Amino acid sequence: MNGATTASEFRPSWVQEKLFLGMTWKDYLRSNYTPFNAVAAFILAIGIPVIMYRLIYGLGPSTNLSDNNPWGIWIGFDMLCGVALAAGGFVIGTAVHLFGMKDYNFLFRPAVLTGFLGYLFAIIALTFDLGRYYRIPYPMVVSWGVNSVLFLVAWHVALYLGCQFVEWCPAIWEWLNLKKLRRFFIKATLGATIFGVCLSMLHQSALGSIFLLMPEKLHPLWYSEYIPLWFFMSAIVGGLAMTIIESMASHRIFAHQIKNHDPDLLDRVTLGLGKATSVTLFAYFFMKIIGIAHGNSWAYLDTGYGYWYLVEILGFVLLPAFAMMYAVQNGLAGMVRSWAIVVVLGIILNRVNHSIIAFNWHLPWADRYVPHWMEVVLTVTVVTIGILTFRWIMNRMPILYEHPDFEPEQH
Amino acid sequence: MDSNRRDFLKILAGAGLGSLPTGWPGGALADVTSLPGYPNQYGVLVDTTVCIGCRRCEWACKEANKLPNQQSLKEYEKDQGAFRTIRRTHADTFTVVNRFDNPRDSAKPIYVKKQCMHCYEPGCASSCFVKAFTKRPEGAVTYDASLCVGCRYCMAACPFDIPAYQYDNAFTPEVTKCNFCFEKIRQQGGVPACAAICPVETMTFGKRTDLIDLAHKKIRDNPGRYVNHVYGEGEVGGTSWLYLSGVPFNMIGFRTDLGTVPIPTYSKPFLSLVSPVFIVIPALAMGVYSFKKRRDQLAEDEVRKALEKKEKK
Numbered sequence: 001m002n003g004a005t006t007a008s009e010f011r012p013s014w015v016q017e018k019l020f021l022g023m024t025w026k027d028y029l030r031s032n033y034t035p036f037n038a039v040a041a042f043i044l045a046i047g048i049p050v051i052m053y054r055l056i057y058g059l060g061p062s063t064n065l066s067d068n069n070p071w072g073i074w075i076g077f078d079m080l081c082g083v084a085l086a087a088g089g090f091v092i093g094t095a096v097h098l099f100g101m102k103d104y105n106f107l108f109r110p111a112v113l114t115g116f117l118g119y120l121f122a123i124i125a126l127t128f129d130l131g132r133y134y135r136i137p138y139p140m141v142v143s144w145g146v147n148s149v150l151f152l153v154a155w156h157v158a159l160y161l162g163c164q165f166v167e168w169c170p171a172i173w174e175w176l177n178l179k180k181l182r183r184f185f186i187k188a189t190l191g192a193t194i195f196g197v198c199l200s201m202l203h204q205s206a207l208g209s210i211f212l213l214m215p216e217k218l219h220p221l222w223y224s225e226y227i228p229l230w231f232f233m234s235a236i237v238g239g240l241a242m243t244i245i246e247s248m249a250s251h252r253i254f255a256h257q258i259k260n261h262d263p264d265l266l267d268r269v270t271l272g273l274g275k276a277t278s279v280t281l282f283a284y285f286f287m288k289i290i291g292i293a294h295g296n297s298w299a300y301l302d303t304g305y306g307y308w309y310l311v312e313i314l315g316f317v318l319l320p321a322f323a324m325m326y327a328v329q330n331g332l333a334g335m336v337r338s339w340a341i342v343v344v345l346g347i348i349l350n351r352v353n354h355s356i357i358a359f360n361w362h363l364p365w366a367d368r369y370v371p372h373w374m375e376v377v378l379t380v381t382v383v384t385i386g387i388l389t390f391r392w393i394m395n396r397m398p399i400l401y402e403h404p405d406f407e408p409e410q411h
Numbered sequence: 412m413d414s415n416r417r418d419f420l421k422i423l424a425g426a427g428l429g430s431l432p433t434g435w436p437g438g439a440l441a442d443v444t445s446l447p448g449y450p451n452q453y454g455v456l457v458d459t460t461v462c463i464g465c466r467r468c469e470w471a472c473k474e475a476n477k478l479p480n481q482q483s484l485k486e487y488e489k490d491q492g493a494f495r496t497i498r499r500t501h502a503d504t505f506t507v508v509n510r511f512d513n514p515r516d517s518a519k520p521i522y523v524k525k526q527c528m529h530c531y532e533p534g535c536a537s538s539c540f541v542k543a544f545t546k547r548p549e550g551a552v553t554y555d556a557s558l559c560v561g562c563r564y565c566m567a568a569c570p571f572d573i574p575a576y577q578y579d580n581a582f583t584p585e586v587t588k589c590n591f592c593f594e595k596i597r598q599q600g601g602v603p604a605c606a607a608i609c610p611v612e613t614m615t616f617g618k619r620t621d622l623i624d625l626a627h628k629k630i631r632d633n634p635g636r637y638v639n640h641v642y643g644e645g646e647v648g649g650t651s652w653l654y655l656s657g658v659p660f661n662m663i664g665f666r667t668d669l670g671t672v673p674i675p676t677y678s679k680p681f682l683s684l685v686s687p688v689f690i691v692i693p694a695l696a697m698g699v700y701s702f703k704k705r706r707d708q709l710a711e712d713e714v715r716k717a718l719e720k721k722e723k724k
Contacts, residue, residue, distance in 0.1 A: 055581075056581060057581050058580060058582070058584065059576075059584070060580075060581075063578075065563075065576075065578060066578075067499060067500070067501060067566065067576060068499070070563035070564075071563065071567060098696050098700050098703070099703065100703035100706075130560055130561045130562055131560070131563070132560055132561040132582075132583065135559075138558065139540045143542050143543070143558045144541075144542065145542040147536075147675060147678075147682070148537060148538055148539055148540040148564070149678050149681065149682065151540035152682070152685060154540055190700070194692070194696045194697070194700075195693075197696060198689050198693065201688055202684070202685060202688055205681070206681070209678055212677040212678045213674050213675075215670075215677060216668065216669055
């Protein structure tokens with residue numbers, strides 16, 4: 001801004017280089033006056049007081065939770081959807097590091113970063129839901145309820161957060177130029193990936209298995225012994241679809257970071273992911289049908305809940321499966337991307353159905369749960385902070401591109 | 412399978428987490444579902460054909476548990492407004508008496524007391540990830556607030572919708588439910604507060620096995636007075652509290668679609684998958700990985716050989 005001469009003499013300090021993107025504090029501040037940040041600031045201005053209100057006055061005044069409806073959107077959306085849609089790290093990690101699909105390697109870091117932050121912020125949102133959030137380490141260190149599915153979820157989500165950190169942290173060491181640490185953690189990637197596959201399989205399905213204890217409260221179209229399998233399969237779908245969306249968005253928003261960006265490669269990989277999504281969706285659809293056959297719940301299809309179920313299963317599972325198949329066969333990467341959004345909405349619909357809409361279906365409407373506005377605001381706030389964190393990291397660390405000073409990863 | 416997992420976890424606990432507080436209560440890791448009912452557990456038989464709806468049991472319960480919003484005993488007996496709606500248990504109320512129309516005699520409504528059923532194999536206990544619930548040999552299902560994290564899974568997992576939550580307590584909320592007056596009944600001659608105060612002997616406290624016999628004897632000896640079902644004898648695997656009724660149970664607020672499978676059983680098959688996954692998946696994954704490595708190696712060798720040949724020529 002002050003002309004070329006001063007710019008070449010200006011030597012950024014460590015803080016300026018690492019934190020302020022090589023700018024002075026003033027320039028950095030000025031660069032942040034953007035419409036996007038204005039919206040984010042508006043959300044935080046309302047959201048952070050709401051979070052404080054929740055922490056000071058408790059769950060009663062800040063939520064519509066009740067004795068009949070102990071769980072709301074903080075569980076049904078933040079936790080269940082957050083974790084299912086963060087499965088991309090596990091799916092891409094398996095493809096790249098176990099199956100050796102090298103084409104997808106450039107998706108690995110962004111996918112693992114999305115996964116890591118997805119889990120992290122799902123846990124942060126969960127904290128606000130816990131009555132005594134300050135006891136969150138209790139299932140690890142104080143008392144072990146080994147018969148609880150939730151015990152498994154707590155342990156596995158915590159361990160998996162560690163796995164994803166190991167998979168992703170070489171980016172931090174490259175950013176901070178710590179070569180030895182980087183080498184150590186790159187060697188650990190394979191182990192973390194395998195451990196992460198086990199953990200993901202179990203906790204993704206365990207999140208559904210939570211509902212196994214509630215056959216008398218969850219609608220028969222959603223309740224089945226197959227819930228664990230349904231949740232696992234749909235998490236794979238969610239991870240794939242989110243990777244499609246996330247790679248499209250970040251290659252657009254952060255395009256300036258990628259020197260030799262190859263749009264054809266991205267399209268090819270998107271079609272590959274679309275194919276995988278389509279196949280998994282078909283398999284998932286048939287498992288859902290087998291669940292109905294197994295529980296012999298056909299008669300429920302011709303009821304109000306049945307029609308709602310059909311909207312989910314036909315409109316958000318079968319239709320995207322066919323659409324993705326069509327798009328892949330005709331090489332339409334753009335169409336894959338649009339339908340990936342439908343698929344993600346379908347996963348959200350499924351999780352919300354399980355935890356809220358089809359839950360307590362036997363109760364009269366007056367006793368049913370509708371979220372309080374503060375619950376919605378808190379959820380939006382946590383998601384916003386998640387996106388801001390994602391952007392902060394993307395702007396600083398080598399996520400989309402390979403750091404020029406380091407050799408490519410090998411294990 | 413499950414005992415293996417438990418032993419494994421015990422070893423882990425011993426080896427890895429030396430900092431764990433010592434002095435765990437004996438059998439803290441005991442499997443809830445391996446308790447096919449303590450033979451000497453107590454129970455209560457509630458005869459809904461006897462209850463007059465005086466609500467003294469509600470008063471006595473609040474008194475015994477020092478619950479908030481207590482009123483005088485007279486207030487309870489006078490207040491018929493409470494029967495206008497069907498109530499459930501709440502943070503300040505461990506038991507409620509509800510009124511239902513009597514299809515046989517509309518002048519004599521049916522009063523039904525509701526509280527924790529104290530299941531043989533409680534859903535709440537199997538849902539709790541910090542083992543805050545314990546099925547006691549005396550029959551009571553008790554709750555330890557000092558462990559509770561407040562996830563409220565127990566409330567979702569209870570088929571009878573009993574546990575409630577102190578939503579208005581901002582910093583130390585607890586789950587609340589009837590504890591069968593555990594401190595009273597564990598002593599010789601102790602009786603739960605509600606059963607002790609009942610003026611018409613709606614509730615009979617005793618050994619559960621005796622109560623089952625008594626219930627069936629009552630049904631046999633009074634043809635026409637009762638429907639031939641003891642609610643709680645088989646529901647969700649059996650409960651310590653048992654009910655007799657003159658009308659079908661679904662007409663007086665009971666769920667008759669619960670089945671006889673204990674709630675913890677539903678998640679057992681899934682939990683038994685945990686160790687196999689950790690054994691099988693790494694083996695398979697390493698296998699796939701080795702195949703891939705070898706395939707890449709062979710391809711590389713092929714290329715190198717082809718190049719060498721070219722150079723020789």
